Amino acid sequence: MKWFVKGDLDGFFALGLNNFINFLLIISLSTSVLGFSIEMIAERVLPAMALGLLFGNAFYAWQARQLGLKQGRNDVTAMPYGINLLPLFFFTFYVMLPAQQIALSKGLSKEAADIIAWKAGVVACLGSGLIEVVGSFFVHHLRKVASRAALLSALAAVGLFFIAADYTFRAYAFPEVGITTLLLTLYFFYGGVRLKGNIPGGFIVLVIGVLICWGSHWMGFRSPVDSLGDSGLQLGLHLPGLYGLEVLGGLGEMISYAAIIIPMGMINVIGSMQVIEAAAAAGDDYEPKQTLLVNGIGSVIAGGLGSPFPTTIYIGHLGMKTIGARAGYSLLNGVAMALLCLTGSLGLLSELVPIEAGMAILIWVGFTISAQAFQAVPEEHAPAIIAGLLPGMGAFCALILKRILGGVGYGTEAMPYTAELFHSLTESNLYANGIFALEQGWLYSSIVLTSVMVAIIDKKFSSVINWLLAGSIMAAVGIIHSFKVLETDVTSGFSPAWEWVLGYGLAALSLLFVRLCLVVKEEGEAKVVQISAATEDAALTSAEAESV
Numbered sequence: 001m002k003w004f005v006k007g008d009l010d011g012f013f014a015l016g017l018n019n020f021i022n023f024l025l026i027i028s029l030s031t032s033v034l035g036f037s038i039e040m041i042a043e044r045v046l047p048a049m050a051l052g053l054l055f056g057n058a059f060y061a062w063q064a065r066q067l068g069l070k071q072g073r074n075d076v077t078a079m080p081y082g083i084n085l086l087p088l089f090f091f092t093f094y095v096m097l098p099a100q101q102i103a104l105s106k107g108l109s110k111e112a113a114d115i116i117a118w119k120a121g122v123v124a125c126l127g128s129g130l131i132e133v134v135g136s137f138f139v140h141h142l143r144k145v146a147s148r149a150a151l152l153s154a155l156a157a158v159g160l161f162f163i164a165a166d167y168t169f170r171a172y173a174f175p176e177v178g179i180t181t182l183l184l185t186l187y188f189f190y191g192g193v194r195l196k197g198n199i200p201g202g203f204i205v206l207v208i209g210v211l212i213c214w215g216s217h218w219m220g221f222r223s224p225v226d227s228l229g230d231s232g233l234q235l236g237l238h239l240p241g242l243y244g245l246e247v248l249g250g251l252g253e254m255i256s257y258a259a260i261i262i263p264m265g266m267i268n269v270i271g272s273m274q275v276i277e278a279a280a281a282a283g284d285d286y287e288p289k290q291t292l293l294v295n296g297i298g299s300v301i302a303g304g305l306g307s308p309f310p311t312t313i314y315i316g317h318l319g320m321k322t323i324g325a326r327a328g329y330s331l332l333n334g335v336a337m338a339l340l341c342l343t344g345s346l347g348l349l350s351e352l353v354p355i356e357a358g359m360a361i362l363i364w365v366g367f368t369i370s371a372q373a374f375q376a377v378p379e380e381h382a383p384a385i386i387a388g389l390l391p392g393m394g395a396f397c398a399l400i401l402k403r404i405l406g407g408v409g410y411g412t413e414a415m416p417y418t419a420e421l422f423h424s425l426t427e428s429n430l431y432a433n434g435i436f437a438l439e440q441g442w443l444y445s446s447i448v449l450t451s452v453m454v455a456i457i458d459k460k461f462s463s464v465i466n467w468l469l470a471g472s473i474m475a476a477v478g479i480i481h482s483f484k485v486l487e488t489d490v491t492s493g494f495s496p497a498w499e500w501v502l503g504y505g506l507a508a509l510s511l512l513f514v515r516l517c518l519v520v521k522e523e524g525e526a527k528v529v530q531i532s533a534a535t536e537d538a539a540l541t542s543a544e545a546e547s548v
Contacts, residue, residue, distance in 0.1 A: 007324020121308020
């Protein structure tokens with residue numbers, strides 16, 4: 001198995017663009033929401049991210065090559081690895097921003113409050129990584145409990161709604177570049193075409209996207225370039241330091257943020273397990289414990305060097321495999337992202353390349369991983385996949401609703417969220433309480449709902465009851481469906497969601513009553529009896545009977 005093949009360039013552009021976009025988001029959240037100085041971002045956050053990414057990408061490239069050598073294959077694709085998108089928002093709004101506001105309310109200066117907020121984020125990053133490290137030792141048990149449909153359905157929801165749909169909305173907001181790059185991407189990656197000189201299709205998409213963006217701007221049309229500005233990041237060598245050691249004396253603060261860190265870490269473990277399952281479905285069956293362990297260590301390295309944002313393996317392995325990426329694309333990504341962060345080049349690129357120029361590649365990744373959920377499971381489990389998409393749809397609707405409310409001024413000091421506002425949204429045809437209930441812990445809700453459906457389809461009634469009881473317990477603990485309305489947000493309540501506990505419980509009791517008192521026989525059982533009788537009459541051999 002070669003270290004580099006032509007498809008690795010395509011994979012590098014797809015993965016590298018994803019990481020580049022997330023780096024732009026890190027800079028935006030750190031400066032606009034938290035008000036961090038450019039020096040803090042350039043000296044502490046980005047260099048730490050560089051080493052975390054370089055470590056993980058190098059390992060997963062090596063892991064892919066080892067699997068290929070072991071199995072005598074040359075088509076093994078490395079796990080995509082990069083910045084963990086979900087904690088970017090969680091740690092910014094639910095860890096660092098509250099810590100900063102509390103410090104300011106106590107009379108500390110803005111600089112001192114920023115340091116406290118940064119330390120809180122580093123503690124959250126370290127805690128999340130440690131939970132993943134511990135969770136890696138139990139992944140075999142988790143894989144045995146949840147079916148492939150349950151794991152892939154939640155993954156499909158991420159691909160369909162949070163990636164494909166969200167970026168498609170943005171693409172159609174700038175149709176000149178959005179529609180053009182989207183159709184080019186779909187043609188290159190689904191059309192099976194090969195370009196002259198083996199030029200990577202992702203490179204062509206990015207170049208044409210940049211040209212359209214800047215051309216529209218120069219001709220006076222509305223363009224994504226209009227919102228670009230000076231990033232403030234200067235070229236120069238920015239080496240990482242052991243900044244994370246500054247938080248060691250305050251690890252007790254981890255308890256204060258446990259309500260965010262523990263669920264976030266658990267979600268990361270479940271999400272990473274789903275990614276591993278998706279890779280196995282695509283033919284690359286990596287050892288889960290090893291894969292998750294290194295995933296967690298990458299976040300610990302980033303946090304130990306001063307990053308408040310963890311790293312993770314990505315969804316989209318099948319997409320990378322489809323375009324011919326193998327081991328080299330991961331190594332290319334790690335080296336390239338490290339150089340961007342350590343040299344300040346990230347700021348220069350962010351001033352020249354709008355996200356819209358290449359985000360169509362992410363839409364394609366969303367398409368691919370969503371389709372895989374249906375392609376990699378038995379045909380009869382397709383309805384279960386649909387059921388598992390619904391919690392993700394609820395979470396996405398909650399995101400859109402919050403954007404709409406924020407766009408008209410709600411969630412601010414002047415117009416805070418109120419009980420009256422939430423009541424009006426709940427009583428309307430929007431059913432906001434259902435949307436926000438699905439949003440909280442939706443990954444777990446997706447697994448529960450899909451697993452119930454799979455058990456029903458497979459005629460495993462005891463599993464149906466067990467999964468409903470699991471949903472009831474998770475709702476009672478506050479992992480799923482528990483939410484509270486704050487002045488600035490609707491967020492996790494981390495308290496018992498008794499209405500949903502009762503809902504799951506009543507569903508289990510009703511099914512038990514129907515099963516024990518009303519059901520005469522199940523259609524599936526009747527078919528088994530008929531097939532068994534037919535095999536006996538025909539006096540089939542044991543091998544033929546097993547085939548039937």
